[in-house]
Amino acid sequence: MRKTMKIKASLMVLAAASLALAACNNGNNGNSGSNASAEPSATASTAVSPAASSSAESNTYAENGLPKDEKVTLKFAYWENAFGREWIDYAMQTFKEKFPNVTFETTYSPKIDTIIGTKIAANDDEDMFDIFSNNIPGANVAASLVEAGKLEPLEELWGRIAYDGDGKTLKDLAQPGSYEATSKINGNTYAFPNVQSATGLFYNKSLFEKNGWNQNPQTWSEFVQLTKEIKEDGIIPITFPGMYPIYLNFSFGIAKYFEMAESKGTLATFEPDFRAYKAPFYSTPEVSEAYQRIYELGKLNAFPKGVGALSHTQSQMQLLQGQAALASTGDWVQNEMADAVPEDFRWGFMIPPLTENPDATKWYYVSNGAENFVWANKPELNKKWAKEFLVWLWNLDIQQRLAEKAGGLPIRADFMNDSGLVDKLQEAPKAVLEYMKKNKVKGDKGLRYVTLSDPNAEQAAKLIDEATIGIALGTQDPLPKLQEADALLQKAVDASK
């Protein structure tokens, strides 16, 4: 009897341990798509039989020539940001309806960069996503990935005929400047866009009209005058989430260096040097004068005291509650703060001009996250379908969904030229569009095509990042910090030789 009980007890322990191990092994990707037992990727679960070979042509889609009878599952990493997921779900649903042999295994996450970074580090091509957001961790990682041959070149997609473009290519259909603003590495597109993205200063038109403030300053002096008037009226002129100083870069950062270079006539040399990550950089006239502009605003108390403590929500709430007049952020802000926008709030947008030339181009920062990469080490059929999906995202109905539900700024010119469709834009991106129509603008993502692996490069960036708050508050003269950063950058450049 005792022996039997002991045997039973041992078996129970063994069973419990087995169950625990089985539970741990149960794949958990946190996705809404098919699970680990999904159809295998495209090395043909269904081969075309010899008998059917004579009718092979009818087994392909007329639109793209891809086979109908080969099932493909695309692993897709979607950055769940202020745009939400409704529009991308619609895009995937319509794609699946059109091409039933293609399914998606989607991972949504606000921290998709962490997930993508982990998978990249794991270096498992089979586990890696087929399509993933260009919100990837680490500066200049894309250049490293291109160098390692891990990203699929997507330049060809610009020449693809759109599914609903009446025979026009995506490049023909793109909003003017979009192709130029798309980041390229070694002259090739790797992150394909499906939406425009603009950052700058957003404001409440009602507040500006009520106070008679200038809604479209054309020169630096006019902008400074505007901040002084706002300050005199007891309102914070400009706010941004100081916990993440990059938000100040949206309005006064990298793109403005190009604006300064253009005004000085040095863009032809400054830009290639910037892309190639050459030193000196921080203490160049183009960059140091941009920081002097911020310092000047800081000494005028244009930014709120305690700005370093502000989170996204706090700074944007300052704008919505009328405590601040201008917020440095992106066109996603309305959708992001949708539940908190007062009824009488009317979105306006401006790009601060850093030069005294009213006819100068106003440069703006194009933020990351609105583009997608395709992983190169995947089966050919997977890559082809991945590219088809990226083209599909340009369909007008999806662009409309992006505009209405996500607060995005569609990338198609025919959308933007149709007043009926433009009316469907949310107010903030519409304000961006209106500004772009009235002013000469140009966007840039500020990407470099070289990676400096020496830690001094990262230290230089950190030094300037941390100095930004002091500069914005007028307590830190930027020049010594810029020079210090350049000394570090020079060490990094020398180490890379």
Next chain:
Amino acid sequence: MSPGFGLKGSGSMSKPATVGDNPSAHRHGWLKKTNVQKWIFVLLSITPAFGGYLVFTLYPNLLSVYYSFLHWDGIGEPTYVGFKNFVYMFKDPYVWRALRHNLLFMVTIPPAVILISLVLAYVLTNRKYWGSSVFKVLFFFPNVLSTVVIALLWSFIYDGSFGLLNAFLGLIGIEMGNFYWLGEKTALWAIIPPAIWGGVGFYIVIFVNAMVTIPKSLYESALLEGAGHRTRLFTITLPLISPIIRVATLFLALGVIKGFENVLTLTNGGPAGGTDVIGLYMFNIAFGTGSHDYGYASAIGMLLFVILITSKWLSDKWLPNQSIEY
């Protein structure tokens, strides 16, 4: 019925084995089998936990030692750089800045948590208040919240526009306007109260349970001899629970050195690096928005390991390790 365990098989015609036949061999066989069964059971019981420890704790830590000698961004091929990461680390001003911040937290947070926990535990144990059981729950409540939730809660308290702290100060006549407590001047000190608030509850429970185990007879004898409250506290209560206080201090100190979740949530290490701590600095080097350097981050991890071991050694050396008996 045979007193044996039927070890000799099931043949009905065979004489049942008895102890008398070969008692020594029989007992030895039985013990051996029992031992084997015992060890199987032990192995089955500890394998999941120990396996988890090997796979998720020991192995990654050993791998970190290896990574600390590399330069690797997680994408390209790792490059062996020898002790370069360590040399750079000792020259890195941000490492020393972070460690200064950690030192400040180490000298403020553990003593404050221990002191407040002891006082409240003593009050709850030795004074009978109406609703004292409710207070015990209330004091423990922060401990059920995660560090991130606590930090978010306090970020609202510290908010300049609608924060509780400014409102409370306004009620007592101190007008702070829209002062942001996580701003440039006060951020570092503002990290301390949430850490204390979040830690006190757990240690109150620990100390209450330690205090209730002290024999009442000791207090009765002391009372009979005319000992006052303070005497009873310092000569009976505290000495008898000193080993627990010592362990609690050690845990708190180690937690303060390596923890960074509240800093990440409250200030992200800012403003301008003003609240950066060594754990957060290491985290950002490995996983932040800048360039990734797992090798350098691992080297900092090794430094953190040395600091933690040194802290344990110092606490063994300086904190009394004698338990007292009466």
